[in-house]
Amino acid sequence: MPKTLKSDPSDVRARNIRAVFRLLFPAEQMSRAELGRRVGLSRMAISEVVGEMTENRLLRETGVDSRSGRGKRSVMLVVDPDGWRIVSIDLTQQFVIRGALVDLCGRIVDRVEIPCENMGDVPLEIVGELCEKLLSMTDRPLLGMGVSVPGVVGQDGTVIRSVNLGWTNVPLRQRIETRFHVPAVVSNDTNMALLGECYFGDCSADSVFIKIGQGVGAAVCVNGEIVEGCGYAAGEIGHVVVDPKGPRCVCGKRGCLEALLSVSYLRERIDAEPEDRTAILSEAGQRLGRALAMTVSLLDLSDVSVFGPPEIVGEAFIGSMREELESCISADYRNTPSLHRCQQGDDLVLRGQAVAVIRGLLDSVHSRGLVEDVVHFTSEGEQSHHDPDEHSGKSGD
Ligand SMILES: [Zn+2]
Structure with a gap:
């Protein structure tokens, strides 16, 4: 527009x-x-x-x-790290829902985890419960809440589809804002990992981020902006076929990227043939390198980050991925992108999501006073205890 x-x-x-x-x-x-x-x-x-x-x-x-x-x-x-807090929730882990209080510099100051047996059918209530717990742990005013979801999320914060959580068309942002009376941001998890890597890791403004776990997902950042796509599904590369003769995938097709690169598939192969460990991981890295060559060239990206368990995304994987990427795209008019393993650990999504909340607030600053933008929102509900003036002199979380 x-x-x-x-x-x-x-x-x-x-x-x-x-x-x-x-x-x-x-x-x-x-x-x-x-x-x-x-x-x-x-x-x-x-x-x-x-x-x-x-x-x-x-x-x-x-x-x-x-x-x-x-x-x-x-x-x-x-x-100022002490003036405000952000609630950040990560719904991407297996069997546990993680939440954190994050300061304005993007550092985690406190955290809570709630075990969740069946991640394929996560009740919304459990997200609210985690938010409540985190809120009870701070007396600072709240800037907003953010939730990272593995799946496709629309611009209005509706989770269009999350296979992992068993959610379809869940208006999560609206639910959170109605209940807690603070601005909320709901985002795709891989996009948030990329955002975290851009601010706290090694990504530049033109980069692609690959997350290898139970699934395989990507996020792309061009000119500092995350690419969402016309249906908010940019980066959903897991079920793109890269080898039509490859193994059958859960989606029914053959040789999807995810069928060949998911952590469970690679671990299974390594367990069966431990002596071929290096060869299996090199082959996996090579496949990913080849699959990404077109994206990297198409957008002339400068960075490729790979996030995954260290025993999978190690030297063998990254080394052969780099080799393949370089040999596929080498040309005298193109710089070779830098490829690295993301070192930020499990908090990356929580911290990236907090950055999205902060950016959301700054983008919505208009003519009213800065704090008014948040407080106005807050005072529409009854939760007046988030009035920042009331707490500005207090210390401790
Ligand atoms: Zn598939």
């Missing part, structure tokens, strides 16, 4: 707030003068923007710039 080009003062203000936050998130520090230069604002204008952001505890001042050395010392600004 084309955006209008009108530029009223509140748009400019919102854009400046976003620009300042992006420069500092998650762990940069800059002086007012440097921020002003980078955003293109006068001394007075940047002071005003920063003033509003510190007042609302998005930023805080910190010591002095150690880089400035002799002479005048300047106060530095950083993202």
Whole structure:
């Protein structure tokens, strides 16, 4: 949808707030003068923007710039980790639902897990229960809630289809917002892992992220934006046939990427022929490299990240994947993409989902006061205990 080009003062203000936050998130520090230069604002204008952001505890001042050395010392600004909390839920694990309280720098400050026997039929109630538990563990104001779901999620936060959870057309975002009276974001899990890797790991703004687990999924980021696709199913590459003579897949087809690369399939083969372990993993890496060559070339991506259990996605896998990728796409007009194993561990999805909540808030900043944007939402319900002013002086979670 084309955006209008009108530029009223509140748009400019919102854009400046976003620009300042992006420069500092998650762990940069800059002086007012440097921020002003980078955003293109006068001394007075940047002071005003920063003033509003510190007042609302998005930023805080910190010591002095150690880089400035002799002479005048300047106060530095950083993202304030203590002003707000985000509830982040990860529905991708087997037999357990994980949730965390995350600070504004994307760090996990507390966590809760609820065991879930039958992941193929997860009751919605259990998600609400986990949110309740996490809320009871903090006295900070809540910026919002985010839930990562293995499956196809529409723009309105409806889970269109999650085979793993047994959900079809579940209006999850709406349910959470109605119950908890805070903004909620519901996202595809692999997209959130990519977002986490971009901010806390090694991905650049043009990258593809591959997640190998019980299934195989991908997420693509172009120019810093995650590609969703016309039906929100971008990255659902698990059931694309790469070897028509390959093994039968759960979906009924033969030789899907997932049938050849899922962790359970590879473990089964290695258990049957332990002496062929390296050969099996090299072959798997080669297949993935070949399958991705077209995507990487089509979009001219600079990074490929692979996430999976270390005993599967190890040297043999990554080495032969790199070799295949390079030999498939080599050309004198193209840079070879960098390929690496994602090192962020199991918290990647939780942290990436928290980033999506923060970005969601910043995108919705308009003419009202920053905090008002959240509080207004909150006060539509009866949960006035999320009023940030009430708690801004308290400490401890
Ligand atoms: Zn399949």
